[in-house]
Amino acid sequence: MIKRRKTKKIKVGDIFIGGNAPVVVQSMCNVDTRDVEKTVTQIKALMAAGCEMVRLAVPDMEAAGAIGKIRKKVRIPIVADIHFSHQLALEAIRQGVDKLRINPGNIGNEDKIKEVVLAAKKKKIPIRIGINGGSLEKDILEKYNGRVTAEAMVESAMRHIKILEKYKFKNILVSLKASDIERTVEAYELLAKKVDYPFHIGVTEAGTSFRGTIMSSIGLGHLLYEGIGDTLRVSLTADPVEEVKVAWEILKSLKIRKRGITVTSCPTCGRTQIDLVGLAKKVEDAMQSIDKDIHVAVMGCVVNGPGESREADLAIIGGKSVGLITKKGRIIKKVDESDLLEEFVEEVKRF
Numbered sequence: 001m002i003k004r005r006k007t008k009k010i011k012v013g014d015i016f017i018g019g020n021a022p023v024v025v026q027s028m029c030n031v032d033t034r035d036v037e038k039t040v041t042q043i044k045a046l047m048a049a050g051c052e053m054v055r056l057a058v059p060d061m062e063a064a065g066a067i068g069k070i071r072k073k074v075r076i077p078i079v080a081d082i083h084f085s086h087q088l089a090l091e092a093i094r095q096g097v098d099k100l101r102i103n104p105g106n107i108g109n110e111d112k113i114k115e116v117v118l119a120a121k122k123k124k125i126p127i128r129i130g131i132n133g134g135s136l137e138k139d140i141l142e143k144y145n146g147r148v149t150a151e152a153m154v155e156s157a158m159r160h161i162k163i164l165e166k167y168k169f170k171n172i173l174v175s176l177k178a179s180d181i182e183r184t185v186e187a188y189e190l191l192a193k194k195v196d197y198p199f200h201i202g203v204t205e206a207g208t209s210f211r212g213t214i215m216s217s218i219g220l221g222h223l224l225y226e227g228i229g230d231t232l233r234v235s236l237t238a239d240p241v242e243e244v245k246v247a248w249e250i251l252k253s254l255k256i257r258k259r260g261i262t263v264t265s266c267p268t269c270g271r272t273q274i275d276l277v278g279l280a281k282k283v284e285d286a287m288q289s290i291d292k293d294i295h296v297a298v299m300g301c302v303v304n305g306p307g308e309s310r311e312a313d314l315a316i317i318g319g320k321s322v323g324l325i326t327k328k329g330r331i332i333k334k335v336d337e338s339d340l341l342e343e344f345v346e347e348v349k350r351f
Contacts, residue, residue: 013077018198133178150186177204198230272300
């Protein structure tokens with residue numbers, strides 16, 4: 001049983017982050033925020049995949065002004081991603097955004113930061129302090145001889161936390177993202193000893209779907225197993241829907257959250273006499289449209305098949321051009337390979 005780190009509980013829109021709230025899955029739109037319809041369409045696709053909070057890039061005032069229109073069309077907490085301009089943050093607040101993601105050090109002098117903090121405080125809008133390894137302050141970099149270390153990232157985070165706390169603002173989340181696993185994990189571990197604010201976790205610039213999924217699974221899986229992480233984004237150079245799918249698989253694999261059907265399948269070997277690779281992929285695709293909290297398995301032969309089928313609610317055990325379908329480890333039918341997928345999906349729907 002994973003014991004989660006104790007943190008403050010922060011309200012974002014109609015959901016909570018931290019405390020005893022579930023770990024929240026989020027993503028970020030990659031379409032132009034100024035295009036309201038495209039943004040809304042993508043948000044709805046993300047929601048269908050299980051996204052619980054979505055971040056929007058706000059590069060200019062037109063994008064900030066679009067937030068209110070988008071807000072009216074979707075029921076999901078919206079986060080405004082702000083850089084370099086406190087005026088964009090203020091406009092996002094006026095437009096009804098649910099959370100701000102800022103780096104206080106890059107939106108202007110302290111008077112400007114104060115203005116944003118007080119506006120957010122008045123509207124009870126939380127602020128995520130987003131520290132990225134690639135954009136640390138020059139004086140901190142000089143202190144660490146130009147190296148972006150975990151300690152440097154934590155020092156930057158503490159500096160920004162103190163700025164917000166100076167104005168009695170504690171509705172804070174923090175992220176510390178580097179493009180490698182070691183620094184990311186170390187930074188979160190160090191900051192976890194210093195503050196009790198909720199953490200948004202992620203490995204930034206993780207890569208394409210293949211590499212990014214591996215990087216994120218190792219990095220986020222490590223942190224989550226330690227109980228660190230209250231909301232997460234899997235950063236992929238891909239359709240953001242893929243980010244959400246990977247995030248859920250990480251959480252489901254660690255038994256932190258449940259959503260939909262869990263599919264396990266065995267590796268292929270020389271004993272397999274059905275198209276196991278093709279069948280497993282088709283089963284996985286078919287299960288995505290079925291909203292049941294069950295475990296199914298696709299096994300290639302009788303070596304591990306019977307044992308694994310006992311662990312699953314429903315399973316396929318491959319034979320020579322046929323398959324056995326089992327329910328709670330008990331054989332319920334023998335089916336020709338050509339009909340196996342259809343018959344199995346029907347059994348899943350009836351379960």
